[in-house]
Amino acid sequence: MKLILLSVVGLLLVVGEGTADRILSRRTKRELASPLHVGGIRDPFGSYCQRRGGCCPGRDDLCTVPYLDTICYCDLFCNRTVSDCCPDFWGHCLGVQPPFIGTCERNGNRFFTGQTYKENCNLCTCGTTGRWECEQHACLIESDMIRAVNRGNYGWKAANYSQFYGMTLDEGIRNQTTLPLYFNSVEKWPGKIHEPLDQGNCAASWAFSTAAVASDRISIQSMGHMTPQLSPQNLISCDTRNQGGCAGGRVDGAWWYLRRRGVVTEDCYPYRPPQQTPAEVGRCMMQSRSIGRGKRQATQRCPNTHNYHNDIYQSTPPYRLSSNEKEIMKEIMDNGPVQAIMEVHEDFFVYKSGIYKHTDVSFTKLPQYRKHGTHSVRIIGWGEERNFDGTSKKYWIAANSWGKNWGEDGYFRIARGDNECEIEAFVIGVWGRITMEDIYHIRHLRYL
16 A cells, blocks of 8 residues: 555656746745755654644645744645655655654763754754764863863963853854944944834834834845835734733734734835724734745735735844843844833933933832833944043933934933843844845836
């Protein structure tokens, strides 16, 4: 029975590949994608096709299952030279042993092909032959160097520091990069940093700051070929899982939505303050569908009927930075603006100019005059200001979402290095999910 099934599968694959040769000029993203299991099958004994409820004959681009941070396929087309099959495809759909599954030993434990562990600064991966394949970076902390120094008569002693362990020597040297006294993303990346918007009477800084940081990062990452101003309204109206829209929300939920569903631009889905928005406009007016490899495509036209470009923009998973001001500065200088969460006090609302620090002017008043809440902003740079006595005051340059009439043209400066209002406690960076194909598509639209 297995022989008959394998023969049928082989015939289907030959037909599929022959057809692909005839339409090579119209190959899809799926056909051009990299092999899913290039480093070995991850989660080799997971249930995917079985959990889906079965396999699909021939080619079916919708025959997919979520697989770690992407998707895998359960159609017979997946088992070709470039495989994107689910781990249990071979066993559940074909009744044969899956390929490339070996085991490696470490400290008495068994690891399967594709599984990894970190040895100081080097990542080791279990190979298909049962041997560990490890990177060969020079590490910042090397135990033999520490022992050699301590055995010798050099006049000083060496130690292992946990904050340096796991870093490469190159990373350690690079982290000593001299940072300038002043930096502004607007000046380094002209035309790629978006101006502050106005959230109005809507507690949705979680959506505005997320959309703004993603907009800037995509513009920088694409070298200006893509400069979308992403839609906060898309997040407010459509990201409703454990979110409160204009009643508040979580940035982790916003980043999940931007990664898994994606959003369109502000031009396509414009912001409508709640007091100006009819009830029917407040509902979600943009949906998307998967087109493979985690990418999405809009299934509805833009709510703005004068705009026809309903391209979906997505991000990778966000990453959290440490609260060290130097690390935050280096991240901004290298990769662009970051998102920060801060405590907003009663005096912040009346800020006009200068370097903000929470004051004690309301400390003697009744409790109802001393309130604070959580707010999300975008940090775009930093600087220092000299005092008359020769000392300096360090500050962050941040973009708010209260309109350009507030603060310093929509921006504000806040004390840096002292975690003022908790602004350095939770800082996030992200990458846009873009490819050369996306850039070509956007450039093509400009000339239509």
